[in-house]
Amino acid sequence: MDRTRFFQASLALAALATAALWSSCASVQRTVTAAPQIEGAHFTGNKSCAECHTNYTRTFTASAHGRFHRDDERAAGMTGCESCHGPGSRHIEGGGGRRHIINPRQDGAVCLNCHVQTRAEFNLPHHHPLPGGRLTCTACHDPHGGDIHKPSRGLALTRVNESCASCHREQARRFVFEHQALREGCVTCHSPHGSINAKLLTQRDANMCLRCHAQVQGGVVPAGSVFIGTTDHTAFLRRGTCWSAGCHTSVHGSNVDHKLRY
């Protein structure tokens, strides 16, 4: 693992430790919570889950979270199965079942204990309606992972467009004239958790498009004007952004116009 990743990981773990400390004084910010707790239960370690959940323990090692796991009792609540599912002793004593164990499927609070940056993103003015409960982390992230062909950034990143498509068919469908930008994923233009910009856009103005559609400069182009390809865009851009000025409204693709105007 390279140094940056290790550093980020240490930060996340440090955040957890801090969270645990803070919540021990009852009056501090309620949003900061400790490692998941289950009344009367203690941590037992990943090995104790293996007997009944072999599929998970086997693939876990290769997942984004598993890479930081050590089989060490002191770390059980911080990196293993129980860092998300809570201490497992009562669940195991009771022979499993749906009781005495946390399933974070409905509620991402457990994840946000560690991912404080993500928590901040979901608090931005425009965000996916996660805090409201209409979708959770698992809509886009596979928590157990294990597929070696997945890139390491983001648990389900190879399926980014696919996972967005399950809810946003209109933007992700096939078009006669596709916009090649989408091949790099929806996240080229959208911040998946939240953004200060409407529609979760990464940038609010034409710069979002000019990143890839470089302006022609110098030579025959008069100073102060914006040329994209061979077209003078100077006057167009005074009317608004590339997509809101009445021009490239079909930014995700078009079935009728290769310039994505309608």
Ligand code: HEC
């Ligand atoms: C003795 C067998 C056994 C052991 C050991 C065991 N479990 Fe389970 N677990 C089960 C059974 C059975 C279910 C219910 C599955 C079902 O109904 O489909 C279950 C369900 C779960 C669920 C889903 C709960 C829900 O509400 O949907 C989670 C999460 C879970 N176990 C995690 C763990 C973890 C983490 C460990 C180790 C600390 C562990 N289990 C150890 C048998 C076991």
Ligand code: HEC
């Ligand atoms: C990063 C957090 C995280 C870690 C670590 C983690 N899980 Fe899970 N687990 C989840 C989430 C989230 C779900 C709900 C998944 C879903 O709905 O697709 C889940 C679901 C489950 C379920 C229930 C599946 C069902 O069909 O109801 C079991 C069993 C389980 N996990 C076992 C484990 C075991 C065993 C480990 C350790 C090897 C582990 N998990 C590690 C987050 C985690």
Ligand code: HEC
């Ligand atoms: C106990 C702390 C902890 C909990 C709980 C936790 N994570 Fe993580 N998570 C980490 C650490 C540490 C990493 C590794 C950081 C890295 O790779 O940069 C990580 C990595 C990730 C990554 C990949 C980040 C990347 O850049 O590759 C995603 C996505 C993620 N977690 C989502 C979740 C989700 C969803 C949940 C809840 C189901 C969750 N996490 C619960 C600590 C935690």
Ligand code: HEC
């Ligand atoms: C709408 C889909 C979606 C939801 C819901 C979602 N994520 Fe993500 N998440 C993504 C995508 C896509 C990326 C990759 C972003 C990138 O590469 O720019 C990502 C990246 C991450 C990362 C890596 C660091 C980063 O920000 O790039 C972490 C950690 C993470 N998500 C945690 C979470 C947690 C925790 C939740 C639930 C509270 C959650 N995510 C809910 C889509 C989602």
Ligand code: HEC
């Ligand atoms: C589980 C379903 C689900 C998934 C998966 C999902 N979204 Fe969403 N998305 C929603 C919901 C619900 C809203 C809120 C719509 C509303 O409030 O009208 C939303 C809103 C948005 C908006 C803002 C729309 C607006 O009009 O302001 C954008 C942009 C967006 N999602 C992009 C994405 C991207 C990119 C991904 C993949 C990384 C993704 N979504 C994955 C359900 C989902």
Ligand code: HEC
């Ligand atoms: C080239 C940049 C770009 C890419 C890539 C992109 N979008 Fe968008 N998206 C936009 C812009 C710009 C808007 C705002 C359009 C408007 O306000 O009229 C938008 C708006 C949206 C909306 C709000 C509804 C609407 O159409 O106004 C959703 C949902 C959405 N995008 C989903 C997606 C999904 C899913 C993907 C990946 C399949 C994706 N976007 C890829 C630029 C992009």
Ligand code: HEC
């Ligand atoms: C990640 C890079 C990327 C981003 C960001 C991007 N595009 Fe594109 N776009 C492309 C590529 C690649 C093509 C196909 C090659 C070409 O025609 O330049 C393309 C093609 C187009 C075309 C068709 C051009 C033609 O003559 O057929 C239009 C119009 C367009 N993009 C508008 C936009 C708008 C508007 C935005 C901002 C919302 C945007 N693009 C953002 C990469 C991008």
